[in-house]
Amino acid sequence: MTSTTALTYTCVGPSCAWPTATRATSCHRLDAGDRTVLVDLGHGALQALRAAEAPLDRLDAVLLTHLHLDHWADLVPLVWMRRFELGASAPLPVVVPEGQAARLRTALEALDALDVLDWIALTELQAGLPPTGVGPVAVTAVALPHSAVLTVNAYRLQVADGTTIVVSGDCGPSDALPAFARDAALLVLEATVPEPLAGHLTPGEAGAIVAAAQPGRALLCHYLEPLGGPAELAIARAACPDVPIAFAQPGERVPVAPRPATTPG
Numbered sequence: 001m002t003s004t005t006a007l008t009y010t011c012v013g014p015s016c017a018w019p020t021a022t023r024a025t026s027c028h029r030l031d032a033g034d035r036t037v038l039v040d041l042g043h044g045a046l047q048a049l050r051a052a053e054a055p056l057d058r059l060d061a062v063l064l065t066h067l068h069l070d071h072w073a074d075l076v077p078l079v080w081m082r083r084f085e086l087g088a089s090a091p092l093p094v095v096v097p098e099g100q101a102a103r104l105r106t107a108l109e110a111l112d113a114l115d116v117l118d119w120i121a122l123t124e125l126q127a128g129l130p131p132t133g134v135g136p137v138a139v140t141a142v143a144l145p146h147s148a149v150l151t152v153n154a155y156r157l158q159v160a161d162g163t164t165i166v167v168s169g170d171c172g173p174s175d176a177l178p179a180f181a182r183d184a185a186l187l188v189l190e191a192t193v194p195e196p197l198a199g200h201l202t203p204g205e206a207g208a209i210v211a212a213a214q215p216g217r218a219l220l221c222h223y224l225e226p227l228g229g230p231a232e233l234a235i236a237r238a239a240c241p242d243v244p245i246a247f248a249q250p251g252e253r254v255p256v257a258p259r260p261a262t263t264p265g
């Protein structure tokens, strides 16, 4: 990839644990030139990707933030589609958080879908390591608490010209996420619930993370219907008045440019 390759973020699925008539569950698409990486692949996402004519036969990788169904359910039909409809021969690189490869195997076994493992190249990405090359991006991860069982990887993805996008998984208020997302060009994070709930963020809590991280802009996703309206956006913006922030819309494409270098001192 060259340093002039444009980076585009697309919100494939902005819904939380269940899809709506128009919103798939969690899925984020990054296009760097002719390379494509997905972060999460929840139910409804595959249909949305097909409707958008995404290049599913030549995906570089799918990174899963964690193994709740709204973040990976469509991995199985994607793999079957690539194998039997598209004739893809190369295994699809799939990245999961540390310790979750065995969980994925157990889940696939329960679903009588162990053959999926023959057609993916499954790796774990440990949080806190130096950047790892995944397709066109250099990826780092931070582990965030989510449920009693699962931690979540938030991913920081950087292309050659330095443009950086951070995609959080599901998490509650966190000091680690703002530090991890500091100065990214785009921060995509959840704003799931109207009132505080363990393992998730309200619009106000998400806004506070954006204010601490100071990305170039922020998109809120993983929101319950009918959240995501003007009232919730006003709450998020009140917590973060100096960074552009909006609720991601299904299919919304956002060109992402490098942030201007800051002047020391």
Ligand SMILES: [Zn+2]
Pocket (backbone or CB within 6 Å): 016, 017, 026, 068, 070, 071, 170, 222
């Ligand atoms: Zn979720």
